[in-house]
Amino acid sequence: MKQVDFLVIGSGLAGLTFALKVAEAEPDKQVMVITKAVENEANSHYAQGGVAAVTNFRLDSFEKHIEDTLIAGSYLCDPQVVELVVKEGAQRVQDLIKLGVPFDKTQEGELDLGLEGGHSAPRILHFKDTTGAAILSVLLEKAKHQPNIEILTHLFALDLLVSGDHDKVCQGAYTLDTASKSLLTIQASVTVLATGGSCQVYSSTTNPLVATGDGVAMAYRAGADVRDMEFIQFHPTSLYNPGKSPAFLITEALRGAGAVLRNARYQKEFMYDYDERGPLAPRDVVARSIHHEMKKHGDDFVYIDARHLGDQKLKDHFPNIVRTCKQLGYDLTTDLLPVVPAAHYFCGGIHADTQGRTSIANLYACGECAHTGLHGANRLASNSLLEALVFGYRAAEDSLEQFDRITSQTGRLADVTQAASTPVEAQWVADQTGILKSIMGKYAGIVRNENELLQAQKQLLAISSKTEAVYVRSYPTQSLCELRNLLTVAQLIIRDALQRKESVGLHYME
Ligand SMILES: Cc1cc2nc3c(=O)[nH]c(=O)nc-3n(C[C@H](O)[C@H](O)[C@H](O)COP(=O)(O)OP(=O)(O)OC[C@H]3O[C@@H](n4cnc5c(N)ncnc54)[C@H](O)[C@@H]3O)c2cc1C
Known part of the structure; x- marks a missing residue:
């Protein structure tokens, strides 16, 4: 068992933004960032186009960016959240510039702002076509030099440590060290889910293999409010x-x-x-x-x-x-x-308020795994890096403010033990994952209808029952846990798609 002040699950833009902010503000507190792969294997690393933010007030305005975001989201966005992200986002990109992110400039030395679909003014800050990698490498470098941040790679979060029946409180997470195959309980005063996207639920996706919706599935299993999972953005051109x-x-x-x-x-x-x-x-x-x-x-x-x-x-x-x-x-x-x-981006996820707080006490969610209300029925291009920055920062501010109250609530927990020991067959897991993805592509892709969604629901339930049976008797492997998480995500997509009868934004019903 390990004990830390802040446990951050995910080393993408949202997780690192949170970690750096709390670590710098409280040098005596321990911040642990865990990631299931290498440090930079994250959606953030692959972002090409850039970050949308108003920086040139001659050509652009907050009002325009707000209106573009609301239009893209079919006005299902939370207007308060849109306004705060647009306004604070402009400050957060200035922070990145100060940190040394080398956004492209024109010959005149001004930021070279790109134009993307749905934007009424050029406002995309970019570094060539590898913007995400450029930002992440600067943040990772900074995090590695911050003495109170520890980054642990190949540590897979299995489930949240949650106590209480009605008023649930999160106290950390159970993890699996995928190199040594040992289990580790991490107790934390504050836990942050920054686990990124879920698009590996489809076989055709731009998301790296790590994007298996683990955070959404863990939060859902723990009883958190998960919303708007039907709104999945398919990037038009891969x-x-x-x-x-x-x-x-x-x-x-x-x-x-x-x-x-x-x-x-x-x-x-x-x-x-x-x-x-x-x-x-x-x-x-x-x-x-x-x-x-x-x-x-x-x-x-x-x-x-x-x-x-x-x-x-x-x-x-x-x-x-x-x-x-x-x-x-x-x-x-x-x-x-x-x-x-x-499949490219999940607008829905773990519901988080304007401070990044989820419905479970001491558990925050930020970045792509969160549902903040910014995107509504559709994400405006390049608004997601912005959301990760703004909410990573806001969640950090709130948890710093709440810290003393939080620590007085937490008690010592029992360590994780593993009863089951049967190894699971890797091929079986790969086959079930393949079947799951083909069901989702066939019945719950860009164009949907009720009959096909019901068909998918039935087939997913069958795979899910088999998987749960295997899970309880097996020693957990990363691929088995990811299959389980993908099944949860898939079932949540179908649940929400069936509830929304009309076509709106990314949800298109025949
Ligand atoms: C190809 C591509 C291009 C994109 N281009 C743009 C763009 O130009 N502009 C824009 O705004 N957005 C873009 N996006 C979307 C944007 O990159 C993401 O929405 C954003 O980076 C998400 O950041 P994040 O920090 O929430 O998650 P991520 O960056 O995905 O980080 C998630 C982290 O969580 C870790 N993790 C996940 N599960 C576990 C677990 N169980 N245990 C431990 N660790 C775990 C992962 O390993 C990873 O470190 C693009 C996405 C892709 C895939």
């Missing part, structure tokens, strides 16, 4: 490369820079047939238009055409895409690139 997970993302900024979409059959530019905003329509509109266009012609993909942007512009602004595509045999200046929509 590279068509069957069998490869995660799918390589072709950033929206490429369309912002002028690339267009053509159908595979006739190479016809089709987006204006669906929406007057053409290739810069919001992501859900573009993803559904592609889905329609593929279905209409029986094609497996559509093309993105960036040939006219020119070699220099492509290399300057999209070096990562140019390089990766080249390795796969595509030259963006001469070739059309085959693309398909892929």
Whole structure:
């Protein structure tokens, strides 16, 4: 058993923002950040396009960013949350600049602001097309030099340590050291879920393998309020490369820079047939238009055409895409690139209030695993890094304020013991995970209907019952626990999709 003041589960942008803020404010308190893989294996590392924030008040305003966010979210966002994220987000990106994140600048030395779908002004701060990696490496470096932060890798959070029946209190987490295969109980005054996304519930996804919805599933098992799981953003353009997970993302900024979409059959530019905003329509509109266009012609993909942007512009602004595509045999200046929509972002999750507090005392949630009310029925592009920054910071502020009250509540706990010892067959877990993903892709993807959702519900219940039976008699492995978590996430998606009868935002019912 270990005891710390703050336990942060997840080393992405939300988790590190929280950890740095509390550690700097309280140098005598111990902050432990755990992550199930290596430190930077997180959705945050893969973010390409950038962070949306109002920094140029000649071209932009808070009001415009607020309105764009509300429109993208079909006005199902919480307006108070939208306002605070937009306004405080502008300060949080200034913090990043002060820390040394090298956002791209124009020749005149101003921030080079990108334009993305749904934004009425250029406001995306970026570093080439590897913005997330640039931010995360600066934060990780800082965290490693902060004496009271300990970062433990390959430590998988299994479940939250929660006491109380009605007034539940979180006191840490049970974890599995995946290298030594030993169990470890971590008792903490404050626990933060910053476990990122859940899109590995689909086989076609841009999310790395770690995005298995563990935080959402753990919180749900512990009795937390989980909301809006039906709103899943499918990124319109991931590279068509069957069998490869995660799918390589072709950033929206490429369309912002002028690339267009053509159908595979006739190479016809089709987006204006669906929406007057053409290739810069919001992501859900573009993803559904592609889905329609593929279905209409029986094609497996559509093309993105960036040939006219020119070699220099492509290399300057999209070096990562140019390089990766080249390795796969595509030259963006001469070739059309085959693309398909892929599951990309979860708007729903563990409900958290404006301070990041969940419905369980002393448990905070921030970043992609949280539902704060910012996104409503759809996320405006590049608002998620912003949300992770703002809520990581807010949760830290609140937990610092609450700390003395929290510590007086916590008592010593029993250590975790493992009764079951039967090893689980890895192949069985892989097979069930494959079946789960194919059910979700077939029945609960971009376009849904009630019959298919019910069908999915039935099939998921069957796999879930089998998995629970295996789980209780087996020694936990990471893949078995992830399967269990993905099943919980999948069932929550179906639950919420069935409850919302009308099509709105990312939830489209036939
Ligand atoms: C390809 C791609 C491109 C994107 N581009 C953009 C963009 O341009 N702009 C934008 O705003 N957003 C973008 N996003 C979304 C954005 O990256 C994420 O929403 C955001 O980074 C989430 O940050 P986070 O800190 O909440 O989670 P993450 O960065 O995903 O971090 C989660 C952490 O939790 C850990 N973890 C998970 N489960 C466990 C467990 N059981 N035990 C221990 N550790 C665990 C993971 O290992 C990881 O360290 C993109 C996403 C992807 C995948």
